Amino acid sequence: MSTNGHIEKKRLETPPAKFKLKIQRREKEGAPVSWDTFELPYRRNLNVISALMDVRKEPVTIEGKATTPPVWDMSCLEQVCGICTMVIDGTVRQSCSALIDDLLLASGSDTVTLQPMSKFPNVRDLKVDRTKMFDHLKQVHAWVELDGSHSLGPGPAISNEVAQERYALSRCMTCGCCLEACPQYGDDNYIGPQAIAQARLFNMHPVGKTDIDERLNGLMGEDGITNCGNAQNCVQVCPMSVPLTKAIYETNRDITVNALFGWLKK
């Protein structure tokens, strides 16, 4: 530990010469699951993506069996596009920012295990289809209504505090970690933290606020907000530290207030 409170990161003290990558395979949706294990040379700054790239160049298992190159999604590799999310050693996260060194240190084993997320259709191997998450955004009306994109001068003045709070919500990259970790999400009985937080993002905006009814309506059905069980898994796995439980709490409050006013209006 240095004098200014900065804690230096722990690294493997005696790094192995090789490690194993165990990958869940599936030819297509509905096909049976199988496993392949590959052995790879260890390098200090290797992440899961680089390891997968190594496998792709020579897809031969530890038993010497030639197989197909594993299929996975990747794009930005900077943990900001969200596409490369998978379940790594049992925890959902982005594979670009999962360093092999950290994983081996945490598990104390010589193997890193990769699986696709379980809450979405499994296209092939580690690739899933998260279309549903984008549909959620339609359901909650996740945008500000504009009069048009022509020149109309600046937007409303907003305090930096509100801007920062909205920024925290707006960092959500639709990766699906929160939905994977949520015990309630699945079977269309709960929309999940992602969409609720996005509804909150726009409900906090001075102009977005005018459509709050439409946004809350999208959350009041059977497949809306009601079935949140407050397990709080979502905030723990969110790679962008989006204040998900706070957004759920505040949105619930908005719904209560809105229902009350709606009642009085009648």
Added chain:
Amino acid sequence: MSSNGIKIAIVGGGLAGLAAALKIAEAGHEVDLISVVPVKRSHSVCAQGGINGAVNTKGEGDSPAKHLDDTVYGGDFLANQPPVQRMTDMAPEIIYLFDRMGVPFSRTKEGLLDFRRFGGTLHHRTAFAGASTGQQLLYALDEQVRKFEVTGKVRKFEGWEMLSLVMDDHQVCRGLIAMNLQTLELKAFKADAVIMATGGPGLVFGKSTNSQTCTGSAVSAAYQQGARYANGEFIQVHPTSIPGEDKLRLMSESARGEGGRVWVPKNRGDKRKPQDIPTGERWYFLEEKYPAYGNLVPRDIATREIFQVCLDGFGVGGENQVFLDLTHVPAETLTRKLGAILEIYEMFVGDDPRYVPMRIFPGVHYSMGGLWVDFEQRTNVPGLLAAGECDYSIHGANRLGANSLLSCVYGGFVAAPAAMEYAKNVERGETETNGIYDAELKRQQEINDSIIKSEGGENQYKLHEEMGKWMTDNVTVVRYNDKLKATDEKLVELQDRLKRISINDSNLWATQAVPHARQLKNMLELARVITLGALNRNESRGAHYKPEFPDRNDDEYMKTTVAEYSAEAPVFSYEAIDVSIVEPRKRDYSSGKKASAAAGTELKPKNREETRPRDPDNKEEFEEAKEK
């Protein structure tokens, strides 16, 4: 509003593509939006630092005219100036529009938009949302376009990759063929006009700061069908990236905008920890050489200086790396203003940049070159337009930081009305053109079939790696003609070997092997355009630097390089550029005093006075808008 049956196909759903889609849908017309990834995951998310616009909220006397001057001067006088002027004039209203969409821009105490400084300017001109501005702007457009998706004006085809254009007998673009990346199904998209907005070709260099989707493949396909490609040799190498096994991660220029200082130990091979090296034994080489701009000299200059310092043996630990130091800035300020990018560093390297200087090195970042377009974003192919990084029009020989997000939106906003105008007047001739879609589908299916059957034993991923290494070693920061020639020979060899790959994937469902083989073929074509363009340009200008020809040569080379495809090799010609607004002058960032002296304009060469916008009325409009 009557739609008049107009349909525009847009290829690419990043900032430029979404900007165009928004304008077209808003006008009541239909859009088919084709993207290899869900559009919200496009490479625009990686842009960190901000978006430029001379709003002058800091009372520094900034103006669109100065923004124009900084841009063409920073670009070393290779850009046609009228579109740059139009862009810098439009910049403040673009920022205001994003503000209205609800982008959580950082704010001043008064609740107004905050601006930071960026490279190549002395003004606070960059609006920002933390250090993930690209992500935030992309999301805002994604949200607005989703609204039109709900109303049916925009149809998204996500997970589809463009393979080729559909051209009629008169070489007019009538749509495109795309492939579903899951099923490998091919589909013809009929359109009155096509807008390319596919981003840059970073993967041609193997490792770069670009996303894995930035292959340039679709642009290369258009080039091979007759679209001209301009200024391909101008590739920006960003001075500060974090070297990695899989990619070079960007460390945003905003790190220097917020006070980051670049240094190396004065003693070669100093083994001490950076914190233990006293100030007197540190060499702040950029500040020493460029007292006015300091660490915020344009990217090509910073890159060459860092490269040279390492070449001279001053690299940290004798390696290719220098320190980028933020530790003198309070940790709380850094977290607030740069949190997102500092997290990236900590995540991938393991050190916390708030307490330990970062180790960085230049990495391939951006292509100033791209499809040739006119001042309305139209390519030479009727019915084909281009916007964003995939067009060449704005940045000349070097792009200034925070101008890319701006040029993407600008390009989309100009391409959209131009495409609609074209579509209104184009002759449809539906019945006689029907056969062209089937013919092109068949041609593309045959290419797929031959790839699937191919069993020559070469591994395509290894070929890609080899191409990337040659391109990075020989066609980036410093270029020599003999090495450029050797690189082109290598590329031709790789093209030949690519014909003999085995795809190693018996399962064609969602296979990545077939799309990658097609991308690689297209990348090799672009690689040749880049390499031979560099070979032919015997001068140094912006990002293109040849020690054998160290000076800019306006007489011979103040011209746009134009490459046209032929099966043998690209055919080059040169086009005069429009410098009617800002008179070309020598680029020199080393004169002048420190920026903190706040001397502003006097730091600039004298002919700066000549750089007023041609339309003074416009300027007044901005002055008014700013005061509101």
